[in-house]
Amino acid sequence: MSLDSNSASKNVQRHYSYSRKQKSLSLLCTNFLSLYNREGVELICLDDATSKLAVERRRIYDIVNILESIGVLSRTAKNKYAWRGFGGIAGALQGLMEDGSKKECLNVFTGDSSSKELEDGEDEESLSNPNTGSQNDKSDASILSVSASSRTENRREKSLGLLTKNFVKLFVCSDEDMYSLDEAASRLLGDGSHSAMMKTKVRRLYDIANVLSSMNLIEKTHTPDTRKPAFRWLWPKPKSDTGTTGVLEIKGPKKRLFGTELTNIQDRSGESLPINKDQNCAKKLEKRIRHESLTSEASGSKLKDLGQGQNYHFGPFAPHDTSKLDAPSSRKVKEPRDWNSLASKYRPQYQNQALRDLFSHYREAWKTWFYEVGEKNPVRN
DNA sequence: CCTTCCCGCCATTGA
DNA sequence: TCAATGGCGGGAAGG
Structure with a gap:
């Protein structure tokens, strides 16, 4: 059977x-x-x-x-x-x-050093001796003593x-x-x-x-x-x-949710941020986005009016934070930050990683959601 | 082909 | 005891 x-x-x-x-x-x-x-x-x-x-x-x-x-x-x-x-x-x-x-x-001192610190009792693990234990694949330390707690x-x-x-x-x-x-x-x-x-x-x-x-x-x-x-x-x-x-x-x-990371493309070590590469990416991405928004205009355009019509309710991922991320992002774009060197040409719009990822994620999310609804909802009509 | 990594079996844990 | 949890690695999608 x-x-x-x-x-x-x-x-x-x-x-x-x-x-x-x-x-x-x-x-x-x-x-x-x-x-x-x-x-x-x-x-x-x-x-x-x-x-x-x-x-x-x-x-x-x-x-x-x-x-x-x-x-x-x-x-x-x-x-x-x-x-x-x-x-x-x-x-x-x-x-x-x-x-x-x-x-x-x-671990310079004893190998013991029972350190129990703030709140969560999490301590770990090997890395004390780089190469002593070497090959201990499966049957490691399973002699007789420490099996209860050690397991x-x-x-x-x-x-x-x-x-x-x-x-x-x-x-x-x-x-x-x-x-x-x-x-x-x-x-x-x-x-x-x-x-x-x-x-x-x-x-x-x-x-x-x-x-x-x-x-x-x-x-x-x-x-x-x-x-x-x-x-x-x-x-x-x-x-x-x-x-x-x-x-x-x-x-x-x-x-704020995504607000924070929008602000820190490269904070410390403000050195060599690969500008060229970034511009390339920006361009490429711009192209892709444009292209994809044709392919799946549903998601693309929806995303836009989330800003205003934030009563719109949809799937698993809710609009709530769209407002949040819309605000910082747009502000970000026009803000003459320290990376205005980058912003010099090409549209500043999608040159930052965070935004980029975000949009692509939302696009994906939308697709998924649509599929699901479409599938398990024959009752719909 | 190689890299990425989803799926879900099944061992463990906890109530 | 059983349900919640979570290692773990096969093997398929992606590139």
Whole structure:
């Protein structure tokens, strides 16, 4: 008997186009953020998210874990998370940075150093000895003693959340701004660029990088020398010393959404921002956008009148923040900022990453939404 | 071909 | 016990 009802007849191919991108974690993340970055949202119920976003539960866990380790959410109970918003990021980064530098110094002493610091009891992991443990594939340390606590700990070590934190630490705790995923992976493992562990690690890093990209904490590029793909950090890094700059304060419980990152294309290290490349991108993008808006004018034009008619209600991703992002963005464009060197020619409109990504995300989101509605809504009429 | 990474099985955890 | 959670890697889409 087994399978007869499911695979059978009709839905071999969902309509004309199935695209992985419609199901990507980064899109999901964007939608998630759109859904909850709104006035009055304090608590998030996972069931709610699952149904509103119409995705498998498993994926929600992915998103939520990553967001939590960035400080956007915090778990309050089973099935419940508190919304911290983008304003929580600065604090989280600060914490990560302190944590990172402390550990680096600490392991000079004993290997023990039971450090239990602020709030969340999260500590980790190898990287103490770069090359001692070497090959310990599966049966590591499973002698007889530490199996109870160590097992749990072992599991935690491999969690997406922790990996995210460590990945972010890579950027925040150093001057390095760019890593390829392989680099990151091998750095996160104890430099043992070995075996299948790397592969798995990298797989996870793809996931993480994608959601961080969708929030514009990082962006995908490639190394200048090699053509290898890599990720560049975009968010302001916390200052190592206390006091001084109050640039990234954590004011309200909630802050502007995409406003912040629109302001920081390149804050520190104001050096060589690849102008040429950027202009190229801008041009290319402009073209693409124009083209796509023909192809899918629905999304394009809709997006525009969100600004005014903000009562329009649609799918999983709500208009609310459109106003928010419309404001800063347009302001941004005409503001004679320090990067007016870039703005000199060509339309300043889409030259900034954040905006660019945003628009493309919204376009994707719209497509997805339309498909879904179209499909599961024969009752409609 | 190689890179990216979605899907969902199934082990763990927690109530 | 069972439901919620979340490693993990196969293998398919994308380039």
